[in-house]
Amino acid sequence: MAGQSTYVPATGFTRWLDKRLPILRLAHDTMTTFPTPRNLNVWYTFGGILTFCLGVQIVTGIVLAMHYVPNADLAFDSVDTIMRDVNYGWLIRTVHATGASMFFLAVYLHMFRGLYYGSYKAPREVIWILGVLIYLLMMGTAFFGYVLPWGQMSFWGATVITSLFSALDQIIPHLGTAITTWLWGGFAVGDATLNRFFSLHYLLPFVIAGVVGLHIWALHVPGNNNPLGIDVKGPQDTLSFHPYYTAKDAFYLSLFVILFAGFVFFAPDFFGNPDNSIQANPLVTPPDIVPEWYLLPFYAMLRSVPQKLIGVLVLVGALVTLFFVPWLDTSKVRSCRFRPLMKQFFWLFAADCLMLGYVGSQSADAALNLGGTQLPLVWLARLGTAYFYAFFWLLMPLIGLIEKPKPLPDSIAKPVLGGKGERK
């Protein structure tokens, strides 16, 4: 909660600095004494984990940029040089590529935490909106980054996604083609495209860092939400961020890093696609073009509709929907712990996202074999997309009105220090 600073500089130097640039005061107030609800669980550690991920991607990325060549004839070989010749290049490149997947794993857990505990509800709407903005910037950064190795999937993924804009030709003739030509810097994805994607891939992470700063600033105005979803009533409900949450975050971060290292050292190709180890060839299309796993649910939504323009609108609409969440949910109760009906639809939503991700990974004409009859996966994608939209536009508004929430505890402190509060 924003309150009076209790920082007292202890030395002559720190007193001098505090009068000119109160940066130590800021660190003290935001990361040391900041009163944090005492009942935060493991799902609240992902903010710190995400900051770590951003740092790792930026540092490994800057170092990779010392060796990578953003030219269509040289890019693929420059990545191979990094893997073979640059000292520890294999490690830094694998950390960067795996790190992107870990970054999205953490962001999805972070976002689902926010949905489950109602962290998007008043007065935290702006935190949520900034978060959605960060998520979109991450998707852009990842998209540009995946193009850089200039493999088959890099090239064709870029071609498919940038070509989506040509759907606008159906609204205003020639507009879509003008936009794609402008994006490509030519008549197809090529060297000009690669160079500008490299520039933007280098730029966006710093934009993300700026928005993360705003995101944390906005968080520090009301303070953290908590698993009970009820407001902090006083100091008995909080603990200082340091050492309680620095210690907790450090421990859970180490577990996350163990998972990260497991992939880097023992399954470096787990998230990758073999086609991206083949140099880009504009004349040969791979049999199945798929994005990285973290974009698959949206890919499924895009392909669920045969018409390109409608598919694009469905995809964009799903992302735009996220901005409206604080106002779509009508419930007065924040946390799904006390919302028995919403809780079930939440888990169904989570399963829906996983199902859409699976469908996105399969080829467009794939079908499920159900004891003799074939069910084309595209029907599952349509069902999944419909539920995605229904969850936000129908269920969130309606359930808040008709649900009978469980009684909320009196305070944060009582269930934690006294009797056990309701588990999960």
Place this chain on the structure above:
Amino acid sequence: MKIAFFALALGISLGSAAAEDTSVPYPIKDVHWGFEGPIGTYDRGALQRGFQVYKEVCSACHSLNLVGFHDLAAPGGPGFSEAQAKAIAAGYKIIAGPNDKGETTDANGNPLTRPGILADHFPPPFPNEEAARASNGGALPPDLSLIEKARAGGAAYVYSIVTGFGQEPPPGFKVQQGKYYNPYFAGRNISMPPPLTADSVTFSDGTKASVEQEAHDVATFLAWASEPKLEERHRTGLEVMAFLALLAGLLFLTYRKVWKDEH
């Protein structure tokens, strides 16, 4: 009567099950490799024999553009000494730059060449894609530097392909003109003729050169070509995981100590 009916039904169902879906390749062979698993390493002997197979058989058509001669002497690889790698390099002809007169070809129109040095990469068998296709009936033999990363199944895929020739195609399957039947290849029509026969090479360490041995060794060599840092990666991984386990343990104890009175 009932028995006859069931026998007939069984016969029909078995008969229809035998009609293969030839649009799908066979699943790759279930072969195991010493370099699989978290502590796997490459068999030096297999790498050197595999290099010999590549050099004497595959390099006639397949380039290995991204591998340098100095890589042959690097740790985690075939384990040639620097002198041996230098000698291997010197045995290759590398296209040389213009001479003092500015010529790039000799009197017969052939490109000027010089012996390879450690810093050179393996020179391709054909000067460009068009020449490669012209020599191979229109098909392009892919570069093998990353082949095992570029194919699902990796080493097992390469092994399956090179040992997958010689089978009878199922009835009704059309083998295209100029191609060969290989059920492990997508579409089952492959442009590459069977590359390996028993004793295609004579291994310098005396190992019997059966087709399976040659295939196993060249697949191991190509695994190294795709992943020269595998051994270093595994070794570093074990050290890192041990360290992280220790750190996580200490952080856990710290976390519990800090929170002791607050739970």
Place this chain on the structure above:
Amino acid sequence: MTTATEPEPTRRDFLYIATGAVAAVGGAFAAWPFLDQMNPTSAVLALASIEIDISSIQVGQQVVFKWRGHPLFVRRRTSKEIAEARAVALSDLIDPVARNANLPDDAPATDANREYKPEWLVLIGVCTHLGCTPTVSTPQAPQGDYGGWLCHCHGSQYDTAGRIRKGPAPQNLAVPPYSFLSPTKIKVG
């Protein structure tokens, strides 16, 4: 949590110190790859030493090769050039040290200390002033007063053993590590 200052680290503090130390060590090991990646790659190192065929170099001729990104002068001296170099007294030299990587650092800059065989001079062609490439002096086109090299950037002049004689350069042209593999082949680096 108390903030009492204890004179002796307690068991609790020992845990914190141990954790911090392990994390710091881990951080140092993690930082090393990021520093080491800027070192020359194995591809660059493979070119760190080159073998040169000197059989076609005529007497009185210099050929320039490329070694580790720098020009490498290989000059086949005439007997007049050798005699001129031998006639110079050490006290006349601006830089009295041989600057020969094949000899100890303090070897004097006698002509004999500047090469293995009197006929063959192998020098790094980088002026020791600010790094320009000096121009070789030939009887047909003399450069400078000492018959060796003249650096056109700021006027440094080198003699027929590549030693600095006039001008702003502080040191003799450097002799790289090299050896004769055969009478017609030298390995540099």
